[in-house]
Amino acid sequence: MDFLAVIDRWLHILAGITWIGLLYYFNFVQTPAIAAAKADPDGPGPAAINKYIMPRALFWFRWAALVTWLSGALYLVWSPFYTFWGAFTFGAIGGRIGDTIIGFGAWLGTIMLYNVWVLIWPNQKKILGLVSATDEEKARAQRTAFLASRTNLMLSIPMILFMMGFAHGLLF
Amino acid sequence: MKNPLETIGGTILTGIVLAIVLNLIASLIA
Numbered sequence: 001m002d003f004l005a006v007i008d009r010w011l012h013i014l015a016g017i018t019w020i021g022l023l024y025y026f027n028f029v030q031t032p033a034i035a036a037a038k039a040d041p042d043g044p045g046p047a048a049i050n051k052y053i054m055p056r057a058l059f060w061f062r063w064a065a066l067v068t069w070l071s072g073a074l075y076l077v078w079s080p081f082y083t084f085w086g087a088f089t090f091g092a093i094g095g096r097i098g099d100t101i102i103g104f105g106a107w108l109g110t111i112m113l114y115n116v117w118v119l120i121w122p123n124q125k126k127i128l129g130l131v132s133a134t135d136e137e138k139a140r141a142q143r144t145a146f147l148a149s150r151t152n153l154m155l156s157i158p159m160i161l162f163m164m165g166f167a168h169g170l171l172f
Numbered sequence: 173m174k175n176p177l178e179t180i181g182g183t184i185l186t187g188i189v190l191a192i193v194l195n196l197i198a199s200l201i202a
Binding site for chain 2: 165
């Protein structure tokens, strides 16, 4: 099982980079770019971003998020250092220090996965016109998706710390 | 008070503060 656990951890990190990389792209590049495009009356506007980039970016974003969570959960089951229920109870079950530390990362990652699939993706479908919505619904969807995305950017900072924590040390 | 998530700087600062607080909690229960 150790061999499979290493393959699974490898997949977890690759999928995690894809997910969080796109999250940072959305927050650092695309959202400000769309705002700038909307504010520029002489420019081409954000239509091309919404039509050609957004659906592709969101495809990789949401599926990478799911693969990251599933491969992470599997790693908790297969790894010799952690247990699934130990992690999600912060070490209360099993009493392992590794579970306490990775548990914070696991819970933060789980909240982030919820935000992707329950708050960001359904609202983005309204914004992009993949499902019908009134202008008012679109405006509300935009606000919810924006705040959920920013929340994930914020949560990714402690999440990464705790994912690395057991192997590479916490702050203190 | 303005929502810190409105700006990139506020979001990152909030994330760092949350990381420190959660680290303190983790070190208490570990």
